Each structure stands twice: as C-alpha cells, then as structure tokens.
Amino acid sequence: MKGRARHLVAAVTGLGLGLAALGPGLAPGFVLSYDMVFVPDPAFTALTFGTTGIVPRHVPSDAFVTALASVVPADAVQKLLLLAIFVMACTSAASLVPTARLLPRLAAGVCYAWNPFVAERLLLGQWALLLGYAALPWVVAAAAGLDGRGGGRRLVRALLPAAIGGFAALAVSALTALAVAVVSAGSGDRAGVRARARAAARVAAAAGVLSLPWLVPGLLRPAGVPGDETAVGLFAARADTPFGTLGSLLLLGGVWNGETVPDGYGAPLTASLWLAVVLAALAGYGKWCRGEVRWRRGLAAAAAAGFAVAALGAVAAPVLEGMIRLWAGFAVLRDGQQYVAPLAVLVAVGLGSAADRAAEARLPGVPVAAVAAPVILLPTLAWGAAGDLRSVRYPDDWARARRIVHGDPAGGDVLVLPWEAHRSYPWNRGRRVLEPLPRYLHGRRVVVNDAVTVGDVTVPPEDPRAVRLAAAARTGSPSVATLREEGIRYVVVDAEIGSQRPSGPAVEVMRGRDLAVYRIDGASRPAGDGVPAAPVIAAWAVVSLAVFWSFTVPGTNLSIPLLGSIKPRRSPHRRRTP
Known part of the structure; x- marks a missing residue:
C-alpha cells in the first residue's frame, strides 16, 4: 500500500475511534466536563486574548475556537476538534513506524489514540492539551530533522497544534522536541556539540515565538506570574492501578483527579494485561532502537525525561516545591502526569514495531491482536466514556440573562455566585464543569472564584479582582457597597438560587429555575488590573509572521513533509522487484 493510502487508512481509523469514544457527545449541544467549556456564539473579547489580568491559560485556544465558530456553529466546532x-493521534503515530505493512502502523495509531492518558485527559476536559498530544509524533519527526533544509519550518508547523492548545500543550511538546533534537543532532565530538547547540536553539526559538500569545499577557500581569508550591501535592500523579504511582505512570495513567479515571480501569486483570502490552511495546522499541532511524534515541530520551517530570511531584515533591519557590514558572510542572505523553509515543511505536517483527516471523494473529488490544483493555472509553460525556444544551434562563446584561448600556462588571470554581449543574447531569459564565457573558468582565479546591486543600485565587472580592463573595451575600467599589454592575446566581444574593439595595431583574440576575446601580470604575493591548497585538503579529514563514516552502501539508525522513524498513522476507 502506498504512503498516501496508508495515511488515509490511519486517518479513517482515527475517525472511527473518535466516533466510538464520543458517542452521545456527538448529539447537538455541548459536552461540558471539568476544563472543557464551550459556549454558544463566542466572541472575541479582552478575555479571549488574556488582557483582563487573569492567568491566560485559555490563550490562544479560545481565540481559535471563536474564529472557527464564526464559520460553523460552536457546538459543531467542539465536536470537530x-x-x-x-x-491526528492515529495518523501521526502510525506514520512513525518504519514499515510498509499496514497493520503494524495501525497498531501504533490505535494505541496512541486509545489509552489511559487520552481517556483521563478527555474526562478532565483538557482538549487543548490533547490537541498538542495528537501532533506529538510529528514533532518528534520534525525535531530529528532540524539540521536539514527547511527543518525549522517543519518544526514550527509540527508545533502548531500544541501552540493552539496553549501553555501546557506547548510545554510538553517543547520538552519532547528539545530532547529529540539534542540527542539526534550529532555525535560527542566538537562538531556534534555545535550541531546539538544549534538544534536546541532552534527548538527554543520555535517554542518561544509560538508561546508569545500567552507568554506576553502572562508576564505583563500586574499581579505577576503565580506559582503556589503548596499545590504540588494536589496535582501530583496518583496510583490508578494496583502497581502504584510509578507503575500507573508507566501504563500511561496516574492522573491526579480520581473522578476522571474511566470506569473499571485499573482492575487487577485488565491492568495486568495492559502492563504486558506496554512491556512488550517497550521491548519491541528497545530491539528496534538498534536500527537506523535517527530519532530513535531522541524519543527514548524524551520519554525518560517526561517520565521523570511526571514522577517528580509524587516521589520528590520538596524538589519541585523548591523549584517553584525559585521561579514561579516551574509551576507548569505541577500536573506531572501530562508529561508521560512522549512515553505514550514510544509505547505506541514500540507496539507497532513489535507487531511488524511478528509479521516478519509469519505470525499474522499478533498484528491483529496488537491493533485490537488497546480498545479491548479499555472498553469504557467508548460511548462517551461509558456515558459520562454527553451533549447538553444551556438552559433558556442563560440566554435571557445574556440579553439583559448585554443590553445594558451602563457598563460595569459581573460577579458570579456561588463562590466556587466548578459547578455540578442538574442540567449537565451533575457533571462537574469549570464556571462557563465568563465565556457565556462575553460582553462584560465576569469575576468568578478561580481558586482550586481538592479535598481539604485550596490553591488561592489568581485573579486580582477575585482576590479582593473573595471574603465578601464567600459569604453568599456580599454587600452592595463592596460590589459598587469594585465596579460590579450585575450579580448572577447560577446555582443555589434563592439562598444567595447581594446584601442591600440590589434590583432583581430576572429569576428563573436555573439562574437569577441582580442589578446594582451606581457602580464605580474598577481598578485597572488589565494588560496593555499593544504588546499583546505585537505578540500575535510576530506569531502570525512565523506561521506564514513556516508555510513558504513547497509541500506545506502538515503530515507529509514531516514524514519525509521516515522511510519504511524493507522486510528481509520480501524480494526486490527487478
């Protein structure tokens, strides 16, 4: 089968896996789960570009969604993404297996697209992180070819999905690219050292430029870069199999939030079988690692480095805490499990390689079993993660509230009660979701509690407005005088309606089953906590130029140019055609 046909088959297989995984989530409406927040009719606002003063974790993914939603309905945008x-995950991983055989490539693709990491991060709602994850095998291929013509352009193109995903996705991809580029660039002599330095500089430049949309507003926040070392224990990897935390990470699981572990995952029998698959994949990669593929050692180094970062918070929390105290930017390493992504690439390619070796040995049942094993051993990812991911519609009360707030020419901001970061709405089947109102009421600055509570420990809020209003809002009945001083024009109560409302002369302008709105007259101008627009505009301009530059060479298809250095291995059992 020719190259383009193999890519097409892998893409169709990935589409089938996506349809099976999403299931009821493909119905009209929105899938709302933890960090996955999509709203109807999003608009470009200061929040979209991170200039309101909050930590820009949603930049630039919100801008990308808003741009797509200007062409197709927002709920369709979510499903397409x-x-x-x-x-992309199935296609990119399949492309890394250096063989002409289809089944070994599909084994790698299916393993990479359907595993505990994907399931847990999908349930956690981190679609933006998964967007970068899906393109990570392309990043590996591009980083290994940095010394060739157009290598920098290829790397920028490969990093684009991660750049759209934002800081977490780009951090994982940049770490992988750096390890692959440095190890693959040259030998240990002086020329090799120079080649490695040049490769590292190219990776740093590409990742740095693509980070500008979130890096600039993050660094220019008046409140500075947040970094609370006390949160290390909250987000450290946890055991979700009988093999402990490190064993769970090796099996590509170990997410910190136990509520996002798929139903039935981690049972002794299936976990043991999955362990056998992973060990076989690692053995296959180890044997294949002695071949001629140039990025083989680089990927192994990236997987080892990623595993070390993933385990850091669990086995050496004081070290990570000290790093965050030294520089708050190291807080990006707190959610360690996301750094097992390069290990997932290695496991997938190793499984494909093992299946290819079995095919060479004329064991046709092994490649078929390798393709089916990930789905069989994790069946509860299917049908919306066993029904957890279902499409819902926002209640009519929300649309009424938006018309009221957006139709008021007086200006002013919005405070949301109850004072909690996540909601478990009855209309969302009780599924937890990050407060959607800041995106839903896009015509106003919406102040919510952005503190994260896990068990008895709370990470303090990061939004300066939330910090100032926290004490009053936490009571459930903040005084109108306090709200006026902070420039709050409306208070929206989207849960516990009736028990929470402003204390004082507030006007109830709407009250429904799912939401209530109170207006406060005489709000003053709020304190300036925003980020200057000019540097942010300049950052987007630089990124736009870099992306344009990356596509100014022939062959700008995302996948094919990235795969140019990956040639199928000739089977020793196959005769050459004269």
Missing part, C-alpha cells in the same frame, strides 16, 4: 484529536 475532539474528532480531530483522534484522527
């Missing part, structure tokens, strides 16, 4: 994750 989620399906694209599975299509």
Whole structure:
C-alpha cells in the first residue's frame, strides 16, 4: 500500500475511534466536563486574548475556537476538534513506524489514540492539551530533522497544534522536541556539540515565538506570574492501578483527579494485561532502537525525561516545591502526569514495531491482536466514556440573562455566585464543569472564584479582582457597597438560587429555575488590573509572521513533509522487484 493510502487508512481509523469514544457527545449541544467549556456564539473579547489580568491559560485556544465558530456553529466546532484529536493521534503515530505493512502502523495509531492518558485527559476536559498530544509524533519527526533544509519550518508547523492548545500543550511538546533534537543532532565530538547547540536553539526559538500569545499577557500581569508550591501535592500523579504511582505512570495513567479515571480501569486483570502490552511495546522499541532511524534515541530520551517530570511531584515533591519557590514558572510542572505523553509515543511505536517483527516471523494473529488490544483493555472509553460525556444544551434562563446584561448600556462588571470554581449543574447531569459564565457573558468582565479546591486543600485565587472580592463573595451575600467599589454592575446566581444574593439595595431583574440576575446601580470604575493591548497585538503579529514563514516552502501539508525522513524498513522476507 502506498504512503498516501496508508495515511488515509490511519486517518479513517482515527475517525472511527473518535466516533466510538464520543458517542452521545456527538448529539447537538455541548459536552461540558471539568476544563472543557464551550459556549454558544463566542466572541472575541479582552478575555479571549488574556488582557483582563487573569492567568491566560485559555490563550490562544479560545481565540481559535471563536474564529472557527464564526464559520460553523460552536457546538459543531467542539465536536470537530475532539474528532480531530483522534484522527491526528492515529495518523501521526502510525506514520512513525518504519514499515510498509499496514497493520503494524495501525497498531501504533490505535494505541496512541486509545489509552489511559487520552481517556483521563478527555474526562478532565483538557482538549487543548490533547490537541498538542495528537501532533506529538510529528514533532518528534520534525525535531530529528532540524539540521536539514527547511527543518525549522517543519518544526514550527509540527508545533502548531500544541501552540493552539496553549501553555501546557506547548510545554510538553517543547520538552519532547528539545530532547529529540539534542540527542539526534550529532555525535560527542566538537562538531556534534555545535550541531546539538544549534538544534536546541532552534527548538527554543520555535517554542518561544509560538508561546508569545500567552507568554506576553502572562508576564505583563500586574499581579505577576503565580506559582503556589503548596499545590504540588494536589496535582501530583496518583496510583490508578494496583502497581502504584510509578507503575500507573508507566501504563500511561496516574492522573491526579480520581473522578476522571474511566470506569473499571485499573482492575487487577485488565491492568495486568495492559502492563504486558506496554512491556512488550517497550521491548519491541528497545530491539528496534538498534536500527537506523535517527530519532530513535531522541524519543527514548524524551520519554525518560517526561517520565521523570511526571514522577517528580509524587516521589520528590520538596524538589519541585523548591523549584517553584525559585521561579514561579516551574509551576507548569505541577500536573506531572501530562508529561508521560512522549512515553505514550514510544509505547505506541514500540507496539507497532513489535507487531511488524511478528509479521516478519509469519505470525499474522499478533498484528491483529496488537491493533485490537488497546480498545479491548479499555472498553469504557467508548460511548462517551461509558456515558459520562454527553451533549447538553444551556438552559433558556442563560440566554435571557445574556440579553439583559448585554443590553445594558451602563457598563460595569459581573460577579458570579456561588463562590466556587466548578459547578455540578442538574442540567449537565451533575457533571462537574469549570464556571462557563465568563465565556457565556462575553460582553462584560465576569469575576468568578478561580481558586482550586481538592479535598481539604485550596490553591488561592489568581485573579486580582477575585482576590479582593473573595471574603465578601464567600459569604453568599456580599454587600452592595463592596460590589459598587469594585465596579460590579450585575450579580448572577447560577446555582443555589434563592439562598444567595447581594446584601442591600440590589434590583432583581430576572429569576428563573436555573439562574437569577441582580442589578446594582451606581457602580464605580474598577481598578485597572488589565494588560496593555499593544504588546499583546505585537505578540500575535510576530506569531502570525512565523506561521506564514513556516508555510513558504513547497509541500506545506502538515503530515507529509514531516514524514519525509521516515522511510519504511524493507522486510528481509520480501524480494526486490527487478
């Protein structure tokens, strides 16, 4: 089968996996789960570009969604993005297996698109992280070819999905690219050292430029870069199998939030079988690692480095805490499990390689079993993660509230009660979701509690407005005088309606089953906590030029140019055609 046909088959397989995984989430409406927040009719606002003063974790993914939603309905955008994750993951991983055989490539693609990491991060709602994850095998291929013509352009193109995903996705991809580029660049002599330095500089430059949309507003926040070392224990990897935390990470699981572990995952029998698959994949990669593929050692180094970062918070929390105290930017390493992504690439390619060796040995059942094993051993990812991911519609009360707030020419901001970061709405089947109102009421600055509570420990809020209003809002009945001083024009109560409302002369302008709105007259101008627009505009301009530059060479298809250095291995059992 020719190269383009193999890529097409892998893409169709990925699409089938995505359809199977999303299931009821493909119905009209929105899938709302933890960090996955999509709203109807999003608009470009200061929040979209991170200039309101909050930590810009949603930049630039919100801008990308808003741009797509100007062409197709927002709920369709969500489904297209989620399906694209599975299509890209299967296609990119399949492309890394150096064989002409289809089944070994599909084994790698299916393993990479359907595993505990994907399931847990999908349930956690981190679609933006998964977007970068899906393109990570392309990043590996591009980073290994940095010394060739157009290598820098290829790397920028490969990093684009991670750049859209934002800081977490780009951090994982940059770490992988750096390890692959440095190890693959040259030998240990002086020329090799120079080549490695040049490769590292190119990776740093590409990742740095693509980070500008979130890096600039993050660094220019008046409140500075947040970094609370006390949160290390909250987000450290946890055991979700009988093999402990490190064993769970090796099996590509170990997410910190136990509520996002798929139903039935981690049972002794299936966990043991999955362990056997992973060990076989690692053995296959180890044997294949002696071949001629140039990035083989680089990927192994990236997987080892990623595993070390993933385990850091669990086995050496004081070290990570000290790093964050030294520089708050190291807080990006707190959610360690996301750094097992390069290990997932290695496991997938290793499984494909093992299946290819079995095919060479004329064991046709092994490649078929390798393709089916990930799905069989994790069946509860299917049908919306066993029904957890279902499409819902926002209640009519929300649309009424938006018309009221957006139709008021007086200006002013919005405070949301109850004072909690996540909601478990009855209309969302009780599924936890990050407060959607800041995106839903896009015509106003919406102040919510952005503190994260896990068990008895709370990470303090990061939004300066939330910090100032926290004491009053936490009571459930903040005084109107306090709200006026902070420039709050409306208070929206989207849960516990009736028990929470402003204390004082506030006007109830709407009250429904799912939401209530109170207006406060005489709000003053709020304190300036925002980020200057000019540097942010300049950052987007630089990134736009870099992306344009990356596509100014022939062959700008995302996948094919990235795969140019990956040639199928000739089977020793196959005769050459004269």
